[in-house]
Amino acid sequence: MFKKKHLLMILALVFTMIFSSACNKETAGEDKGQKDSAKSGEPIEIEFWTMQLSPTFDDYIKGVIADFEAENEDIKVKWVDVPWGDMEKKILASVASKTAPDVANLNPQFAAKLAELDALVNMDEAVPEDVQKEYFEGVWKSNTFDGKTFGIPWYLSSQVTMYNTKIFEEAGLDPEKAPATFEELAEVAKQVKEETGKYAFFPPLDGSHLLEALVMMGVDLTNEDMTKAAFNTKDGVAAFEYFVDLYKNDYIPREVLTEGHGKAIDMYNAGQLAILASGPQFLNQVKENAPDILEATKSAPQITGKTGKKNTAAMNLVVPKQSEHQEAAIKFSIYMTNAENQVEFDKIVPILPSIESALDDPFFSELPENPTPIDEARIVSAGQLKESEVLVPPMKNYEELKTAMNEALQGAMLGDHTPEEAVKQAEEKWNELLAQ
Numbered sequence: 285m286f287k288k289k290h291l292l293m294i295l296a297l298v299f300t301m302i303f304s305s306a307c308n309k310e311t312a313g314e315d316k317g318q319k320d321s322a323k324s325g326e327p328i329e330i331e332f333w334t335m336q337l338s339p340t341f342d343d344y345i346k347g348v349i350a351d352f353e354a355e356n357e358d359i360k361v362k363w364v365d366v367p368w369g370d371m372e373k374k375i376l377a378s379v380a381s382k383t384a385p386d387v388a389n390l391n392p393q394f395a396a397k398l399a400e401l402d403a404l405v406n407m408d409e410a411v412p413e414d415v416q417k418e419y420f421e422g423v424w425k426s427n428t429f430d431g432k433t434f435g436i437p438w439y440l441s442s443q444v445t446m447y448n449t450k451i452f453e454e455a456g457l458d459p460e461k462a463p464a465t466f467e468e469l470a471e472v473a474k475q476v477k478e479e480t481g482k483y484a485f486f487p488p489l490d491g492s493h494l495l496e497a498l499v500m501m502g503v504d505l506t507n508e509d510m511t512k513a514a515f516n517t518k519d520g521v522a523a524f525e526y527f528v529d530l531y532k533n534d535y536i537p538r539e540v541l542t543e544g545h546g547k548a549i550d551m552y553n554a555g556q557l558a559i560l561a562s563g564p565q566f567l568n569q570v571k572e573n574a575p576d577i578l579e580a581t582k583s584a585p586q587i588t589g590k591t592g593k594k595n596t597a598a599m600n601l602v603v604p605k606q607s608e609h610q611e612a613a614i615k616f617s618i619y620m621t622n623a624e625n626q627v628e629f630d631k632i633v634p635i636l637p638s639i640e641s642a643l644d645d646p647f648f649s650e651l652p653e654n655p656t657p658i659d660e661a662r663i664v665s666a667g668q669l670k671e672s673e674v675l676v677p678p679m680k681n682y683e684e685l686k687t688a689m690n691e692a693l694q695g696a697m698l699g700d701h702t703p704e705e706a707v708k709q710a711e712e713k714w715n716e717l718l719a720q
Contacts, residue, residue: 330387330607332361332363332386332388334365336367338363338365341629387607387616388602391598392674395600403605404434405434408432418640425674427598428677435600438621441636442596442665444584444665445583445584445585446552446661451476451482454480463559465588465590473530484559486540488540490544494693496676497589501522501523502591503519512718515714516711524693524707532699548562555577563597564658578657583665585667593673595672596673627645627647649663680717681718685714688714688717689710689714692707693710
């Protein structure tokens with residue numbers, strides 16, 4: 285344990301030194317790049333990395349780049365698409381080798397790892413205040429670490445309750461009424477299992493899903509300055525008891541201990557799951573793999589707890605401090621995320637804009653003639669966006685914190701610990717990680 289911790293400290297120090305060196309050379313590099321461009325008369329080139337958007341969105345991305353270049357003849361954009369699973373490794377390697385892109389598409393939790401090492405441009409300083417105010421306030425703040433905003437929000441996903449009306453009817457439930465709270469969801473889970481032998485829902489314990497659910501249930505994850513765990517409370521224990529009871533009574537699938545959100549989609553496609561709590565974009569997979577299930581699908585607002593809070597997930601654009609063309613990179617990032625371009629993107633894939641005025645487009649409030657279940661899910665999702673927020677902020681050692689919470693709950697589900705013991709176990713681990 286000591287060796288591992290010691291190694292991590294050394295790596296962190298090395299990265300810090302690399303980043304510091306890059307930052308010290310940043311201004312000189314930027315000036316040199318601008319001067320060379322001015323002397324040669326050639327446009328500068330910025331490199332833009334995205335996560336697994338090609339080839340599906342080639343026409344859109346290339347179109348936005350072409351429009352930007354037409355308006356900014358002194359800037360060229362080189363687009364590089366990186367597989368989702370490779371992005372973390374590739375961008376860390378590029379930063380370490382001083383070959384980082386000028387703009388990168390990341391999620392807040394991973395971007396926070398770079399922000400923790402002060403490797404990203406502070407958008408509070410780089411983006412004009414009037415432009416900042418165009419983005420949803422809560423989403424803009426979700427890209428904040430240690431008082432600095434490290435990214436510009438791009439596209440969002442607000443989870444909705446998509447449910448199979450045929451299973452609801454089979455279970456004797458009203459197909460026009462989905463559960464709105466976790467309490468109602470537990471009752472539906474019991475009735476669906478007892479009446480049909482199927483499962484109502486699959487609570488994924490991967491990603492941030494568990495932490496988000498805890499917040500909705502009224503559980504504070506940490507104290508205000510994020511130095512200590514704050515969930516070892518009556519509400520925290522009750523939240524663990526909620527999931528443990530569902531598991532022990534066989535009201536949720538056994539696979540929740542070993543598989544995640546992808547399994548939930550597979551089970552919904554197979555007609556084995558009554559409810560898919562997810563972003564509307566995942567209905568495209570249902571459309572491709574189980575069109576009959578899609579036809580039976582209706583959508584309702586996100587299931588929440590006593591707080592009434594609803595979660596939204598965000599993707600952002602960041603600019604590494606290593607960039608020699610930070611001004612151009614910021615300019616392109618603002619252009620890529622402007623209201624017009626976001627609405628165009630949202631009309632291609634069921635995602636949502638991060639700029640509030642974009643929701644004024646009728647696309648987000650009016651159903652077309654003969655609407656599909658995907659259209660209906662989009663309207664529900666967009667309708668709740670203004671009251672949604674990123675419930676789990678960027679935190680130091682986030683991956684380890686998430687794993688500790690998930691493992692503690694899984695241990696309680698298996699009967700290795702009582703819910704009280706499991707919460708205590710997670711608290712101790714969180715306090716250790718937050719103190720580092």
